[in-house]
Structures are given as structure tokens and as C-alpha cells.
Amino acid sequence: MNSDLAAQVRDVLDVDVSEFRAQAQADAEVVKNELKDGTFDNHRSIIGLEYEFYAVADGRWRQESEGAETGAELVRVPRRLLELIRFEKELGLHNAELTTSPQPLNAEGLRAQSAGVRSHLLSALQTTRIEGMRLVSDGIWTIPPSGETARDYLTDSITDEGVRIATNMTDAVRYHAMANGPNTPTPFAVDAPHVTLEADTVMPESLITSIQPHYQMPHASDLPTYHNYALRVAGPLLALGGNSPFFPADLYDDGVAPEAVVADARAENRIFVFESVLNNENAEKVRFPEDLETVEQAVDRVATDPTVVPMPVDGGDRFDDKFATLRRKHGTFWRWIRPVFDGATRSSANARIEFRPIAAQPTVRDSMSFMATFAGLMESLPRTEHPVIDQDWSVARENFYAAAREGFASEQRWITNSGEETTDVETVYGDIFSHAIEGLQNAGCSEADAESYVAPLRARADSGITPARWKRDRVRDRVENGDPLETAIPAMQRAYVDNQTETLLDGAFTEWW
Numbered sequence: 001m002n003s004d005l006a007a008q009v010r011d012v013l014d015v016d017v018s019e020f021r022a023q024a025q026a027d028a029e030v031v032k033n034e035l036k037d038g039t040f041d042n043h044r045s046i047i048g049l050e051y052e053f054y055a056v057a058d059g060r061w062r063q064e065s066e067g068a069e070t071g072a073e074l075v076r077v078p079r080r081l082l083e084l085i086r087f088e089k090e091l092g093l094h095n096a097e098l099t100t101s102p103q104p105l106n107a108e109g110l111r112a113q114s115a116g117v118r119s120h121l122l123s124a125l126q127t128t129r130i131e132g133m134r135l136v137s138d139g140i141w142t143i144p145p146s147g148e149t150a151r152d153y154l155t156d157s158i159t160d161e162g163v164r165i166a167t168n169m170t171d172a173v174r175y176h177a178m179a180n181g182p183n184t185p186t187p188f189a190v191d192a193p194h195v196t197l198e199a200d201t202v203m204p205e206s207l208i209t210s211i212q213p214h215y216q217m218p219h220a221s222d223l224p225t226y227h228n229y230a231l232r233v234a235g236p237l238l239a240l241g242g243n244s245p246f247f248p249a250d251l252y253d254d255g256v257a258p259e260a261v262v263a264d265a266r267a268e269n270r271i272f273v274f275e276s277v278l279n280n281e282n283a284e285k286v287r288f289p290e291d292l293e294t295v296e297q298a299v300d301r302v303a304t305d306p307t308v309v310p311m312p313v314d315g316g317d318r319f320d321d322k323f324a325t326l327r328r329k330h331g332t333f334w335r336w337i338r339p340v341f342d343g344a345t346r347s348s349a350n351a352r353i354e355f356r357p358i359a360a361q362p363t364v365r366d367s368m369s370f371m372a373t374f375a376g377l378m379e380s381l382p383r384t385e386h387p388v389i390d391q392d393w394s395v396a397r398e399n400f401y402a403a404a405r406e407g408f409a410s411e412q413r414w415i416t417n418s419g420e421e422t423t424d425v426e427t428v429y430g431d432i433f434s435h436a437i438e439g440l441q442n443a444g445c446s447e448a449d450a451e452s453y454v455a456p457l458r459a460r461a462d463s464g465i466t467p468a469r470w471k472r473d474r475v476r477d478r479v480e481n482g483d484p485l486e487t488a489i490p491a492m493q494r495a496y497v498d499n500q501t502e503t504l505l506d507g508a509f510t511e512w513w
Contacts (some may be wrong), residue, residue, distance in 0.1 A: 049214065073145055076094055154207070204273065214353070292339075
């Protein structure tokens, strides 16, 4: 298998970069012409979701002895099992991704999204349990596979006739090609307080998992307005969603005080892992994007984005095969909010926004709350011409990175419906939630249902308790009692998995505290 994979990587590296770029530019013109013809317009808003998980040992054979606890170790998911549960492979062998079917944004569509996730996940959990594993919804894993260190798991690789292959990476050619191309970072390094991790492949990025709500607007020409509003809600929503403050204990520098690790832990290390691993001085592939002025500009940004892996493109009969190279290039267009243009047929062609800042959450209800709240905001803010659109882009960007660093304590700057700037938490989230509820009601939800979708996030804003804070409090308690990181972080993680086992499908994060 490794030899076959290495051969495929060599084929990718033989692709002419200049020809690939030229074809992407030509494809961009195809898309822009279709936009002029209204091909990407639809008569309603559509929602969808990508939901990432990682797998751990389910603990049925857990053995506990004095001073030694086990359980919740990362495990590799057999490829046959992924096919059986109808999940998709992601970067690491421990990853699994669920993608929902797009649904109209209305009361029934939201219920269908929620029921679809629960039904699919319940079936997957029942099947994976037979294999002694459990799928976990979380922002970052911290307990490595049994008998291995996280560092070894993330850095292990082999060389096959000059091609570097990560041992624990899925067999997707583009991921492996990224470690072998002339324009890729060397090494791939994680930037985080008190953490040193360098690898010769992109495997460190497999530390993190996320949810990615999609919002498809009715008129493609309006995409810049939705995009720019999404930039301004990104920081406040990220501040509520932080869920990755800690790394596996063996990744922290020798001699660092556990108290310093807790004090300096960022609320959402996922943001910084993705950026530091995949960016280099010649290509900021992952970043907070700038405002858009036109929909054509969105297309051009994908076409002109620096090329890291010029993957070969096969022809096909889909509508979007007319711009297949641009679609392929979009696969490495990593922005925290990004536009998408695709569709298997002309009638299903669509333009949408992918909202990518939020980590996977403690429960399905919490993940759905982010999806519904974001969709409600996309319905309401443009319709009411909310003045936050006039917030300077640099403020929106600083809000975003402040939320990633400090979480709920980041003092998000917001412009209220009356046009006044404020950092008052009650005012900021009161305005945001009221517009999310209004948008959901306009989409056909009852007031009670709209309130119910937003309620998990409102509880976080009212209490100040986010998943990141929940994790920090537990690690801090252990550290203050004299535990080393090697004990404190796994203990927190096992408590997380244990709580999630009881609440993932039908509970909420509020039941944890």
C-alpha cells in the first residue's frame, strides 16, 4: 500500500504548477459567467453541516490501579469500519467525519438536520462499540494511543523512494503530497505556549476536530454581504465555543511549571494549530479572510490562492466538472470563513458560506445550537441591515484572535442594533441572540423552537462557562493538588469522555456543571 501511495504522490508532484494555475484561472471565468447567468441562484436558504469526530477506546476493559488510570486512549478506525458506518475519512487514522444532507432553512429542515445527526451517530456508536471504541465530539485529543506517545504518533513516518509517508495518516494522496512538494512548510510546527512539536508531515493538524455549518444564500450576488457579516459574528461565537485549551501532556516542554501551562492555555488552540502547521512565509493558507466587495472577487481569491499541491483533475459528467480544477484548488483554500461554488447538476448549483471557526462540541445539541444560531444570524443581519457590518475589519479580526486566545474573557467588541459600540457581555450577546432568534422565526420556526435552539449558547453567555473553561478548571484543580500534567490532563479528558457518554445524543453541556 505504501508503495502504491508513494507512486500516486510522485504523480501529483509531476503536475505542472503553471498549467494547473492557468486552468484554475480559466475555470474561474466559467464560474463568473455562470454567476452572471444566475445559475448559482436559488429560491431559498439551505443549511448543512460537516461534523468531525475522533475515536477512543470505550473503556470496557479499563484497568485502574493505585496511581494509574487508563481509558479514553486514541484509537485508529479501521477503514472497513468507516465504510460500514458511512462516515468519511479525515486526516488522521483516528478521525471520522459525518456530513449531513442539505436541508431548507425552516422548522422542518432544522429538525431534519438534528434528527439526521442523532440517527446517524447513534448507529455509528452502536457499531463502533462492537469494536471496543467510541466516537468523541471534541476540539482536540489529549490521550495518545495505548503504549505510544502523542509525539511519536504525530511524527512517525517512512520514506519510500524519496517520498515521505506519514504512518498514521489516512491514504488521501493530497495530504501526503503536501509533505513532499517544493512549496510546503519545513518543518510542520505547532505554535502554542510551552509546546514544542515539529513534524515532516501535516499530521500535527490531526490533533484538532471541528464542526462546519454551511449556509447557502438564495442569491449568489449577495454572498459578499453574508460573508462580511459572518466575519463579524465569528469572534463572539468563537468566544462561546472554545474547546481545545490543552495538548497531550508529553508535548509540553520539559521543566515547564504545570501552573504556567494552565495560566497560559489558550481557549481555542485549534485555531493556532491549523494556522501554524499549514502556513509558511510564502503562503498564508489559513487565515481570517478580508471583506469581499463582489461575488466575482470571491471566485478570484480561490483561483489566485498560492498553490501548494497541484493535484491532477479527472473529467466527469457533473455540472461542476466544468470548473473541476478550481474546485480542486478550493480544497486547500483554508479560510475561517470561506465561499463555496459547486453543484452536481445545473439545477442544484449553489453558492454558500462555510463557517469554520467552531470546534466540535460536548453534545450534539450544543453543536446544533451553533449551526442554528449562525443560520439565524445569516437570515436576520443582512435583512435588517444591522450596523455591525460597519465595524472595521481589523476589529473583527482582533475579536476573532482574542476569542481564540482568551475565550469568553476576551471582551468582544460589537456594534448594537442602535449603532453603538460596546464590550458589555449582556448587551453584546443579548443583541446577537435576539437577531438569531428573529432570523429563525423568519425562517419558519416558532418562537419557542427558536429560543430552544439558541438556549445552550445563551446559558454559556449567562454563566461564563464554556467547554474550554470547564477543562481548565478541572486541570487547575488537579495541578493545585500537586498532580503533574501527565496525570491532570488525562484525568480531565476521561471526565470529558465519561460525561459525553451520558449526554452526547440527548443531553446538553449545561448538565456537566
